Amino acid sequence: MATVETRGVKKIFGDVVAVNGVDLLTRDGEFLVLLGPSGCGKSTLLRMIAGFEQPTEGELLIGGTVVNDLPPRARKIAMVFQSYALYPHMTVYKNIAFPLKAQGIARALIPQKVEWAASLFGIGHLLERKPRELSGGERQRVALARALVREPAVFLLDEPLSNLDAQLRASARDELQQFQRRIGTTTIYVTHDQVEAMGLGDRIVVMKSGVVRQIGTPQDIYDEPADTFVAGFVGSPPMNLVRHRDYILGFRPEDFHPKNTVSGSAKAPTFKFNVTRVEYLGADRLIYGTLIGDFSDQKVIARLPATVTVVIEPGTAYDFTVPENEVRFFDISTELRIRHRPI
Amino acid sequence: MKSPVSIAPATQRSRLHPKSRFSVVDQERWLGPLLIGPAVLYIFLLVGVPFVMALYYSVSNTTMGGGTMGFVGLRNFTNVIGTPKFQTALKNTITFGLISQVLILLLSNALALSLQANFPGKRLIRFLILLPWVAPISIGTIAWLWIFDSTYSVLNWMLRLAGLIQGQGYMWLGLPHLAMGSIIAVHIWRQLPLATVILLAGYGSIPQDIHDAAAVDGAGFWRHFFQVTLPLILPISLVALLFGLIFTFTDIVIIYNLTRGGPFDTTQVLASLAFYTGIAGGDLAEGAAIALFLFPLLLAVALGFLVIAHRTEVT
Amino acid sequence: MVERIKIWGARSTRIGILGGLTVFFAFPFVWMLITAFKRTADLYDLKHNPFLFYELPTLEHIERLFYETLYGQWLLNTAFVGVLVVLITLALAVPAGYALARLTGNWGAKLGIGIFLTYLVPPTLLFIPLSRVVVNLHLDDSLWSLVLVYPSFTVPFSAWLMMGFFKAIPKDVEEAAMIDGCSRLGAFIKVVVPISLSGILTVAIFSFTLVMQEFVYAVTFISSVRNLTVGVGVPTFLVHGDVYFWGSLMAGCFIASVPVAILYNFFVDRFIAGFTMGAIK
Numbered sequence: 001m002a003t004v005e006t007r008g009v010k011k012i013f014g015d016v017v018a019v020n021g022v023d024l025l026t027r028d029g030e031f032l033v034l035l036g037p038s039g040c041g042k043s044t045l046l047r048m049i050a051g052f053e054q055p056t057e058g059e060l061l062i063g064g065t066v067v068n069d070l071p072p073r074a075r076k077i078a079m080v081f082q083s084y085a086l087y088p089h090m091t092v093y094k095n096i097a098f099p100l101k102a103q104g105i106a107r108a109l110i111p112q113k114v115e116w117a118a119s120l121f122g123i124g125h126l127l128e129r130k131p132r133e134l135s136g137g138e139r140q141r142v143a144l145a146r147a148l149v150r151e152p153a154v155f156l157l158d159e160p161l162s163n164l165d166a167q168l169r170a171s172a173r174d175e176l177q178q179f180q181r182r183i184g185t186t187t188i189y190v191t192h193d194q195v196e197a198m199g200l201g202d203r204i205v206v207m208k209s210g211v212v213r214q215i216g217t218p219q220d221i222y223d224e225p226a227d228t229f230v231a232g233f234v235g236s237p238p239m240n241l242v243r244h245r246d247y248i249l250g251f252r253p254e255d256f257h258p259k260n261t262v263s264g265s266a267k268a269p270t271f272k273f274n275v276t277r278v279e280y281l282g283a284d285r286l287i288y289g290t291l292i293g294d295f296s297d298q299k300v301i302a303r304l305p306a307t308v309t310v311v312i313e314p315g316t317a318y319d320f321t322v323p324e325n326e327v328r329f330f331d332i333s334t335e336l337r338i339r340h341r342p343i
Numbered sequence: 344m345k346s347p348v349s350i351a352p353a354t355q356r357s358r359l360h361p362k363s364r365f366s367v368v369d370q371e372r373w374l375g376p377l378l379i380g381p382a383v384l385y386i387f388l389l390v391g392v393p394f395v396m397a398l399y400y401s402v403s404n405t406t407m408g409g410g411t412m413g414f415v416g417l418r419n420f421t422n423v424i425g426t427p428k429f430q431t432a433l434k435n436t437i438t439f440g441l442i443s444q445v446l447i448l449l450l451s452n453a454l455a456l457s458l459q460a461n462f463p464g465k466r467l468i469r470f471l472i473l474l475p476w477v478a479p480i481s482i483g484t485i486a487w488l489w490i491f492d493s494t495y496s497v498l499n500w501m502l503r504l505a506g507l508i509q510g511q512g513y514m515w516l517g518l519p520h521l522a523m524g525s526i527i528a529v530h531i532w533r534q535l536p537l538a539t540v541i542l543l544a545g546y547g548s549i550p551q552d553i554h555d556a557a558a559v560d561g562a563g564f565w566r567h568f569f570q571v572t573l574p575l576i577l578p579i580s581l582v583a584l585l586f587g588l589i590f591t592f593t594d595i596v597i598i599y600n601l602t603r604g605g606p607f608d609t610t611q612v613l614a615s616l617a618f619y620t621g622i623a624g625g626d627l628a629e630g631a632a633i634a635l636f637l638f639p640l641l642l643a644v645a646l647g648f649l650v651i652a653h654r655t656e657v658t
Numbered sequence: 659m660v661e662r663i664k665i666w667g668a669r670s671t672r673i674g675i676l677g678g679l680t681v682f683f684a685f686p687f688v689w690m691l692i693t694a695f696k697r698t699a700d701l702y703d704l705k706h707n708p709f710l711f712y713e714l715p716t717l718e719h720i721e722r723l724f725y726e727t728l729y730g731q732w733l734l735n736t737a738f739v740g741v742l743v744v745l746i747t748l749a750l751a752v753p754a755g756y757a758l759a760r761l762t763g764n765w766g767a768k769l770g771i772g773i774f775l776t777y778l779v780p781p782t783l784l785f786i787p788l789s790r791v792v793v794n795l796h797l798d799d800s801l802w803s804l805v806l807v808y809p810s811f812t813v814p815f816s817a818w819l820m821m822g823f824f825k826a827i828p829k830d831v832e833e834a835a836m837i838d839g840c841s842r843l844g845a846f847i848k849v850v851v852p853i854s855l856s857g858i859l860t861v862a863i864f865s866f867t868l869v870m871q872e873f874v875y876a877v878t879f880i881s882s883v884r885n886l887t888v889g890v891g892v893p894t895f896l897v898h899g900d901v902y903f904w905g906s907l908m909a910g911c912f913i914a915s916v917p918v919a920i921l922y923n924f925f926v927d928r929f930i931a932g933f934t935m936g937a938i939k
Contacts, residue, residue, distance in 0.1 A: 052833055073839040085830035089852050102839030102848075146838070374842055375761030379769070382754035382813050389788075389810035390776045396787035454679050457672040468676065470923045471684040477922045478687075478915030479871045479889040486686040486911055489693065489904055495701075497689060497708045536683065540926065564668075593780035596873040600893045614782040621786045622878055634783040641778045649771075 002063045002076075002153035002186050003028050004049060009058030011044050011210075018044040020210035021058070029184040031177070033201035035191060037233070041210040042190045043158060049188065050079055050156055063153055073102070078147035079156040082163060084139045086131040092118075092142050093127040099150045117149040120179075136164050140172065148183070155180075155187040161196060173199055194234045198222070206230045224328075225250075228335040231328065240300040242291060243332065247341055250328040253286070253303035259319040261308055269327070271295065273302070273320040278312055287312055400631035419632035428608050428616065429633065436612040436640075439523070440591040443530040447587055448580070450531070451538035455546055456568075458539070476536040484600040487529050491515035491601070519609040522602050526610055529597050534587050541583040545576035585648045589641060613637050687916065694719055694909035701905060719905030728883055729910055732891040735801055739887060740869045742805045747812040747865045752858060754813070755820025756846055760829075770821065773814045781811065781874045789878050803879040804887070808872060812865040819864070823857030823928075824850065860928040867922060870914070888914045 004026045011019040019041040026032050034042040047053045049060055051072035060067050067075050078099075087095050096114045105113070118124045121141040131139060140160060147155060161169050161176075177200050180187050191197055197204050198218045206213045206221060206229075214226035225231035231239040231250050239250045259270060275289040287302040302320060304312070312318065331338050401419055423429050454472075458465070475483055490498050499512025515525045549572065557571045595615045598604055604611040604619065611619075613636055621630020692708070693701060695715035706712050723729045758770045788807060789798075797803035827850060835845035851858070876890040883895055892910045 050833075050837065052836075071841060072833070072836040073841065077837060079834065079837045081830040081834060083828060083830055085828070085834035087831060087834070087849055087853075098835070099838035102835070102844070104839075146834075150838075375757045375766070378753035378761065379757035382750040382817055383769070383773070385750055385809060385813060386773065386776055389807060390779055390784065393784045393787040393791065394779050396790075397783055400787060450679065453675050457676040460672070468680055469926075470919070471680050473923060473926060474687055474915070474919050475683050477867060477919040478911075479873075481873050481889045481893045482911045482915050483686065485893050485907060486690050489908065490686060490689060492904075495704070495708075495904075500708055532682065532686075535679070589777060589780070593782045595782055599873075599877075614780070617782060617786070618874070622789065627786055627790070631783075631786050634786060637780070637783060638778075641780070645775065645778050 003061075004154055004186060004188060005059075005061040006045070006049070007059045007061070009045070009048060009055045009060060011041070011048060011053060012056045017210050019048070019055075022207075022210075022212055024205065024212070024215070026186050026188065027202075029186055030202040031180050031187045031189065031200060033189045033191060033197040033204045034207060035194060035197040035201075035204050035233075036207035037192060039209075040207040042192075042205075042207050044210075045207075046156055046158055046188060046190050049154075050077060051075055076153040077156055078150060078152035078154075079158065080140075080143045080147050080160045082159045084131075084143040084160070084163075086139060086142055086146075088131050091128050091130055092123065092134075095131070095142055096127075096146045096149050099146060103150065113149055117145040120148065121145050137168050137172065140164065144176075144179075152185065155185050157187065157189045159191050162191075162193070169196075176200065195236065198234065206233065208233075224337070226337055228330050231330070237286065237301045237303065239328070241330070242295050242298045242300065244295060246332055247338065248330040248332055248335070250330060251322040251326055253301045254305075255322050255326040256300065256302040256320055257304065257308065257322075258310055258312070259321045261310055262321055262323070268321040268324055271300075271320045271322070272317055273300070274317045275312055275314050277314055282306070285312070292317065397631045397635065400628050401635050403628050415628070419629050423629055423632055428611065431609060432611040432613050432616040432633075433636070435523070435610060436592055436614070436637075439527055439530065439612060440588055443527050443534070443591050444584060444587050446527075446531055447535055447538050448584065450535055451542050451583075454535070454539045455542040458543060459546065472539065473536050475532050476534070480533065480594075480596040481600055483533060484529060484597050487525070487532070488516075488601055491525055493517055516602050517606055519606060522606060522610050526597060526601060529601060530591055530594070533597070534590060538583045538587060541579060542576065545579035546572070548579075549575050581648055581651060585645065588644050592637060592640060592644075687912065690908040690912040690915075693904055694906075694912055696905065698905060719903070720909045722903070723906040723909050723913075727895070727906070728886070728891065729888070731884060732886050732888040733914075735885060736870060736887040736889070739801055739804045739808065740866045743808045743812060743869050744862045744865050746805070746809045747816050748858065748862060750809065750813050751816035751861065752820055752851070753846075754817040755822075756824050756850065758817065758821040759824035760832075761842075770818070774818055776814050777811070781872075784810075785874050785878045788875070792879050798879060799881045799885055801880075801885055801887075804872075804876060807875050807879075808869055811872075812868050815868075816861045816865055819861050820854075820857065823854050823861075827853055856928055860925045863922060863925050867918060870918060 004024070006022050006024045009019060009022045010017070022041075022045060024032075034045060036042050044053060048055050049062075051067070051070065055068065062075055062077070087098065090098065093114060096117055097110050100110050100113060114127075115124065118127060121144055123138060123141050123145060126134065126138060126142070131142070134142065140163075143160070161172055164172055173196060189197075189200060198221075201218060203215060203217055204221050205215045208229050214221060214230045216224075221230060221234050225234065225239070228241055228248060228250070232241060235252060237253050239252050240256065242249050256271075259268075262268070271291055272293045273287075273289050274292050275287055277288040279286040279288070283306055285304045285306070287304065288299070289302075290297050290299050304310075327340075329338050329341050330336065402417065403414055458469075490496060493514050493516070496512060496515065498515070499508065502508045503512060513521055516522050553571065553575070554567075557567050562571065592612075593614050594612075595618050598610060598612060598615045599618070602610045604615050608616075613633055617630045617634035617637075620633060621627050624630070689708075695717075696711060697713045697716045697718070700706055700711065700713045701708075703712075754773075758766055758773075792798050792803045792807075795803075797806065831849060831853070832842075832845045835849045836842065840848060870887075870889060872887070873889050876887050877894070880886055880890065883891070886895065888910075892907065892914065
């Protein structure tokens with residue numbers, strides 16, 4: 001079983017606690033995403049799994065074996081770096097062959113393995129080029145081929161798509177996911193981009209300040225966020241969070257509609273919404289404004305699909321509503337999810 | 344990415360390498376000292392130990408011939424401080440150092456600024472500018488010895504041609520003040536290239552955006568230079584200045600080859616005086632004592648720079 | 659109109675400074691070259707224009723230099739010492755530079771500054787005790803004394819430069835090598851060193867020029883003419899008492915300086931890059 005497990009892993013740099021007690025267990029063959037803002041500890045955690053940092057406390061296990069004392073080369077892992085880290089002085093062929101040579105694979109076997117890995121990513125025609133002669137997308141494929149060629153037990157990827165331009169990123173994401181499904185190797189992927197995370201992950205680990213806030217499928221994270229941080233981090237635009245009496249109300253912009261467009265909304269809560277700005281995004285409209293009345297001037301956003309054609313003018317107040325079962329409640333001090341409350 | 348994939352079965356894939364535990368070459372704790380150890384040891388043996396020895400000599404009565412190595416306290420220092428030779432040397436060390444560095448600072452900035460624009464032949468000019476620094480010090484100095492020669496000086500010939508002087512011309516190395524000026528000139532000739540190149544690197548490291556912003560904000564030439572460019576190259580200028588001062592304060596070669604400290608010891612500096620006393624004169628102890636006077640001077644300079652450098656966030 | 663004058667004024671100032679200083683720098687070398695080829699009678703005639711050749715240029719000074727003095731031997735000596743010292747320097751400074759750039763935390767920065775501060779202890783202080791040490795080791799008057807002592811000033815600066823070059827290499831290429839199966843040391847040897855080859859070459863050339871420059875130790879430790887390096891031999895032994903054979907002297911100077919300068923010129927950019935990286939980073 002090539003699973004990765006962390007038990008109570010902590011990492012402290014001087015005064016800074018980068019990772020503060022993380023317990024994780026991947027499933028064999030899953031695509032696990034570590035998601036969080038910069039400084040949340042996701043990269044540090046990945047580097048500990050890779051072996052570049054030693055945990056201050058806790059144990060790391062790969063395939064059931066404790067690997068704390070093993071150097072990176074002995075952990076049967078492969079890693080793709082944000083900058084791809086291709087060896088600039090070697091051809092693509094030599095780049096891909098390097099791990100095989102370094103691990104002592106028989107000379108005779110190397111060419112066929114390199115060609116196999118190269119053909120998987122369609123870079124067979126680039127084998128004699130040097131990295132500086134390749135485009136961003138080609139470099140990424142070389143990095144992946146180099147990672148794959150050793151048939152590792154675990155793939156680690158550190159924001160490998162952030163150096164590609166937006167156009168390329170979407171197609172690269174697609175290819176990456178298909179590829180991982182096909183080879184079925186356990187993969188841990190670090191990113192700060194929640195769209196990437198939602199699109200790629202079987203499960204997502206949301207982290208902040210060195211601590212795991214929630215682990216779950218994209219659906220879990222989105223629909224049932226464990227705290228206000230997760231609620232605000234995932235989703236674009238983020239979930240609206242308004243303070244009300246002694247708790248926090250949360251609702252997604254796409255659930256926030258003008259009352260007169262929602263049927264059977266008599267029972268649903270009414271919000272008086274003063275619109276300040278409307279953005280036309282083609283498929284949607286984003287309505288920016290503040291809530292008046294009970295909710296004392298808190299800023300919220302509504303997302304109306306183009307199919308909802310009701311006129312919304314800036315500077316006017318409207319009655320908006322949210323379906324009752326889409327409202328989430330959070331404790332005001334701990335920010336954790338609590339049970340349904342009357343509004 | 345459309346062809347089918349064949350990967351080895353899961354059991355083979357997940358078996359970890361049986362060998363390769365952490366060995367010494369992995370432990371960064373050990374590797375660092377291991378790699379840097381030889382260099383540190385070498386420096387310690389060839390710089391640290393002799394330095395301590397020099398300290399000892401200065402308070403002993405060691406001579407070149409070997410002889411006794413008795414402790415004599417601060418006698419060497421007190422003997423030497425009062426002598427006019429020493430005081431001239433001390434004065435010269437400081438004057439040569441300061442004057443040459445100030446001029447180098449001004450000229451290197453002027454030169455580096457002039458080199459900012461691109462123009463044809465820039466590479467050739469850069470090569471010519473580097474020549475004084477790459478040529479061995481003694482070699483360059485000998486060339487100047489020939490230029491300053493009392494009879495055949497080409498410099499005098501040119502000045503005569505320009506009508507600026509009559510007759511024989513100046514004895515560049517024969518009169519105390521002219522000799523000092525000549526020495527300072529050769530110091531500048533030697534160090535200006537390096538200072539300029541270092542400054543050029545500093546100028547080059549300022550992003551063009553900042554210059555553009557200043558232009559948009561309406562800064563004139565001098566304001567632009569003093570308030571935008573200068574503060575940004577300050578760290579690197581300080582490094583260049585530090586090197587320059589150390590070199591000027593400790594240089595023997597130029598004086599040895601140009602004036603031998605003459606005429607009549609008027610152009611001696613501490614370093615050359617130490618040499619003549621210790622090696623030529625055989626009195627190692629007194630030579631060491633003189634040389635040691637340099638050390639506090641240099642230490643003060645270096646510490647001063649480290650403090651300023653720290654403030655301007657260099658190292 | 660005012661703008662035009664300003665630009666014209668700025669430009670002529672610039673040309674003036676550039677031109678004037680370039681002439682200042684290059685003049686001695688031009689003069690070296692001319693003197694080397696002028697016949698003695700022509701050279702020492704005060705009525706002649708020093709820049710014109712009144713008689714045909716001659717090779718006699720150069721011949722004299724190589725056949726009647728030990729100049730050729732000095733060049734060989736310098737090359738011998740230079741090559742050995744460069745090898746020793748690289749062996750010590752390259753690993754040290756790597757350790758300073760990657761493998762040390764706090765104490766590394768301090769050690770780096772400490773190494774650099776050894777430059778504050780100049781040869782003009784150390785040559786006195788070192789001369790005794792050299793005598794005791796029976797290395798006096800031998801080129802080996804120089805081979806032994808020179809690394810003490812080439813190594814600190816070279817380590818500093820190498821540190822700068824290594825810092826410029828992104829860490830993740832080394833980490834990729836470690837994932838791929840190398841140890842830290844292996845990654846250093848197989849990946850980092852090949853990538854920084856031009857930096858290493860720069861340091862080698864720089865150390866060599868430092869060796870060529872050195873005067874104090876050479877003049878202190880070496881006494882017999884056969885064993886001199888070119889930097890010491892030319893100023894001291896090409897002078898017979900009060901008689902300076904300027905023609906040969908200038909030829910000797912030119913040969914000892916310009917070729918190395920040309921070589922050095924190719925590497926100066928990298929040198930400055932390493933220098934600033936170490937200082938500013």
